[in-house]
Amino acid sequence: MIRTLACFAATSTLLLAQNPRPFASVAPPGSSPSGTAIATDGDLTAIAWNDSVIDRIVVQTSDGRGLEWSSPVVISGATNFPEFKLGRGSIAVVGSSIYVAWRDEPVAPETVFFNYSDDGGASWAGVQDLRFNPLFQVKDWYLTATAGTPNRVYVALLENDAYPSFGFLDTVSVLASSNGGASFVRTRFPETLGADDGASLAIACEGTTAVVCYAAKPIGGTDHELRTRRTTNSGASWSSELVVSTNPKGNLQDSLSERLSIDMSGSIVSIAYLEHPFGGISTGRQWLRAVTSTDGGATFSSDQFVGSYSIGSDCDRPRVVVTGNGDVVVAWDDDRNGSNTVYTVHSSDGGATFGGDIAHGSASFRPMLAASAGDEVVLTYFDSTPGATLACFSSDGGASFAAPITVGSGSTLQPAYNDLYDNVIVAATAVVGGFRAATVDSIGWDDIYDPSETTLGFSFYGFASDDTHALVALSTGTGPISLGPRTIGLGPDLGPIGLFGFVAPLIDGAGTTDLLPNIFAGAGPGIGLSAYYVAIGLGPADYSRITDVGSVSL
Numbered sequence: 113m114i115r116t117l118a119c120f121a122a123t124s125t126l127l128l129a130q131n132p133r134p135f136a137s138v139a140p141p142g143s144s145p146s147g148t149a150i151a152t153d154g155d156l157t158a159i160a161w162n163d164s165v166i167d168r169i170v171v172q173t174s175d176g177r178g179l180e181w182s183s184p185v186v187i188s189g190a191t192n193f194p195e196f197k198l199g200r201g202s203i204a205v206v207g208s209s210i211y212v213a214w215r216d217e218p219v220a221p222e223t224v225f226f227n228y229s230d231d232g233g234a235s236w237a238g239v240q241d242l243r244f245n246p247l248f249q250v251k252d253w254y255l256t257a258t259a260g261t262p263n264r265v266y267v268a269l270l271e272n273d274a275y276p277s278f279g280f281l282d283t284v285s286v287l288a289s290s291n292g293g294a295s296f297v298r299t300r301f302p303e304t305l306g307a308d309d310g311a312s313l314a315i316a317c318e319g320t321t322a323v324v325c326y327a328a329k330p331i332g333g334t335d336h337e338l339r340t341r342r343t344t345n346s347g348a349s350w351s352s353e354l355v356v357s358t359n360p361k362g363n364l365q366d367s368l369s370e371r372l373s374i375d376m377s378g379s380i381v382s383i384a385y386l387e388h389p390f391g392g393i394s395t396g397r398q399w400l401r402a403v404t405s406t407d408g409g410a411t412f413s414s415d416q417f418v419g420s421y422s423i424g425s426d427c428d429r430p431r432v433v434v435t436g437n438g439d440v441v442v443a444w445d446d447d448r449n450g451s452n453t454v455y456t457v458h459s460s461d462g463g464a465t466f467g468g469d470i471a472h473g474s475a476s477f478r479p480m481l482a483a484s485a486g487d488e489v490v491l492t493y494f495d496s497t498p499g500a501t502l503a504c505f506s507s508d509g510g511a512s513f514a515a516p517i518t519v520g521s522g523s524t525l526q527p528a529y530n531d532l533y534d535n536v537i538v539a540a541t542a543v544v545g546g547f548r549a550a551t552v553d554s555i556g557w558d559d560i561y562d563p564s565e566t567t568l569g570f571s572f573y574g575f576a577s578d579d580t581h582a583l584v585a586l587s588t589g590t591g592p593i594s595l596g597p598r599t600i601g602l603g604p605d606l607g608p609i610g611l612f613g614f615v616a617p618l619i620d621g622a623g624t625t626d627l628l629p630n631i632f633a634g635a636g637p638g639i640g641l642s643a644y645y646v647a648i649g650l651g652p653a654d655y656s657r658i659t660d661v662g663s664v665s666l
Contacts, residue, residue: 132503133660135520135538135545138172138181139163145542147196149212151205152176152530152537155597156232158210160187160203161542162194169194169214173233175599176530178537178546187227187236191216197254198526199373199431199480201314204257204265208232211293213242213255213267221249224269228293237294242267242287244300251282258317262292264346268315268324273303284313284326288347299350301341303331312385316376320346323381323409325356325374338385342409356383356403356412375483377434381405382463384418384430384442400427400444404463413464418457420469421448428452429478436485438462439509443479443491452477454493458510470513472504473497482527482536488549490527490536492519501525503538505549507574507621519545533598534576534657550574550657552584552647555627557664561636567627569613572647575621576656579649582623584614586645590661596654600646601661618649632666641666 138159139145148161157174159181169188172181188194195215196202204211210229215222223243229236243250252270257263267287281303287296313326323342330337338357341350372385382405386398400418405411419427431443440459445452454476457466472479473495480492487509494501495516501524502516519525522540529536534549555569572582585606593603616623632638644663649656 132517132519132547133179133545135540135543137543139542140184143184143542147194148526148539148541149196149198149202150526150528150537150539150544151200151203151210152178152528153205154207154532155599156205156208156210157528157530157537158203158205158233159539159542159544160196160212160214162191162196162214167191169212171210171212171229171233173210174544176532177535177599178530178544179601181544182233185233185236187212187229187239188214188216188225189218189239191218193217193222198524200256201254204255206257206259206263209257209263209292211255211257211265213253215250215253221247221272224250224253224267226255226267226293228265230292240296242269242296244269244271244285244298248273252313254314256315256317256322258319260290260320260346262290264317264320264322265289265293265296266315266317266322266347267296268313270313270326281331282328284324284328286315286322286324286347286350288322288343290346297347299347301350301353312372314372314374316374316381318376318378318408320344321408322347323374323376323405325372325383327372327385336387338383338403338415340383340409340412344408351410354412357387357401357415371430373430373432375432375434376409377436377483378438379406379408380434380438380440380462381409381412382432382434382440382442384432384444386427386430397424398427399425400430400442400446402432402442402463402466404440404459406462416466418442418466419444419446419455421446431479431481433481433483433489435483435487435489435509437487437509439487439489439511440466441481441483441489441506441510442466443481445477445479445493451475454479454491456491456510456513460509460511467511472513472516473502476502478524480524480526482529484529484534485531488529488534490529492525492527492538494522494524501540503527503536503547505536505574507549507577517547519547548574548658548660550647550649550659552582552645552659552662554662554664555624556630560630560632560664560666561634561638563634565630565633568630569625569627570616570647571622571624572616572618573622574657575618575649576651577621579618579621579651579656581650582616582618583648583650584625584645585648586614586643588641588643590644595648595658598658600658602644602646638666
């Protein structure tokens with residue numbers, strides 16, 4: 113295993129659990145990584161990236177904590193120009209299965225390849241070529257998957273026909289698998305798109321329903337339209353095409369990651385996209401709009417203007433997530449104040465209405481979003497003022513965000529939310545870090561031999577709103593041991609969980625223990641024993657959130 117984090121190292125001062133985990137490379141020496149994509153589910157996390165030294169796509173895995181990473185496993189043949197899209201467009205993790213799709217140009221025009229593993233990345237089924245015709249060029253693609261028996265996997269493709277009889281038109285296809293990626297049924301929608309006028313596309317799924325969206329000019333048209341189709345039987349059949357935009361959109365540039373975003377949770381489907389209201393790409397001005405469905409994509413609301421910027425502002429990089437509780441959050445950056453700034457808006461009514469803009473940073477761009485199965489949202493973005501990538505956490509569906517913390521130095525970091533551990537894992541080019549939603553802070557533990565530190569205790573925040581108490585567990589070892597379905601890095605000796613001074617009642621996920629007299633104050637210099645600890649939330653039914661491991665030298 114490749115050790116990446118120093119969470120369990122003995123230190124002379126307390127390693128505060130609420131600090132973000134330091135970013136560290138998981139790529140082996142001598143490799144040259146690019147194009148990282150990340151996904152997580154349960155006790156499995158996977159990243160995929162291209163190693164240009166060996167010209168291969170590789171995958172590395174970790175558990176739901178993202179603390180230790182396997183060695184890279186090659187899942188592709190030789191590649192020429194492999195690409196990854198940001199977010200969910202290249203990789204998905206469902207249970208113990210990993211699905212990866214990448215674009216490459218092995219001989220002729222670009223195509224998309226696919227591979228999957230059902231045993232957590234230990235073995236791989238083999239590369240599948242998803243192209244419809246060797247002469248067709250894949251302009252864009254998007255992968256998504258959802259749990260089933262077996263899992264359902266979808267890959268949407270935007271292809272440019274290379275046959276003159278087709279008039280070099282763009283065509284949208286969806287490959288659907290109801291057997292966990294072993295085979296696909298291809299649906300190639302009737303060609304209603306103009307010559308070389310297809311722009312972005314994306315797809316989202318839930319249960320047996322999937323919704324694909326794409327922006328393109330109709331044949332003979334001058335403006336792009338936003339269109340959708342859906343399936344309710346895992347891709348066996350698809351609905352007719354819906355045009356869900358109501359105003360002329362001008363020209364949209366090709367780029368899934370920059371122009372169009374879709375997410376789905378339950379019956380809510382939300383799409384955020386850019387329009388060129390001033391006559392096309394040459395103006396360099398774009399606005400942000402959104403449409404939402406509350407019936408699984410059967411119908412959509414009227415598209416609405418998103419944001420409170422003025423006419424002439426330029427919006428970029430829309431992102432949207434739908435939380436498990438049905439809140440919708442849209443993120444983007446615009447230049448209303450002279451330089452780019454990231455903004456978010458929040459909807460608590462399924463996208464029918466949005467609240468006011470929330471600004472993040474002052475010279476910020478490239479937002480990315482991830483959401484939980486509950487109501488947690490994490491936003492990452494690059495802020496040029498500190499020259500770092502920041503993360504903001506929300507526990508109320510994006511209605512408000514905590515103060516940002518620094519999580520890396522790359523300009524684009526992809527967050528993934530792990531519901532088993534309430535854990536955020538953030539990846540860039542084969543470097544990984546993150547943080548937990550639940551945090552614990554020390555009172556007097558930074559130097560327990562300091563005469564001025566007269567009391568000892570702990571404070572807690574970020575626990576579940578229905579947690580009644582938080583408990584501190586201590587150990588002289590780093591385990592790991594199991595706590596229900598999860599792993600904690602303590603043990604095997606645990607204590608003094610639940611004792612006076614190590615337990616606190618919580619209100620709205622926050623609280624502070626009673627303070628104990630510090631009998632070590634002034635005693636020093638200590639015996640050099642390292643103690644490790646985590647804080648654990650106690651919910652109505654069982655243990656809930658768990659913090660990262662902290663350590664103190666006694």
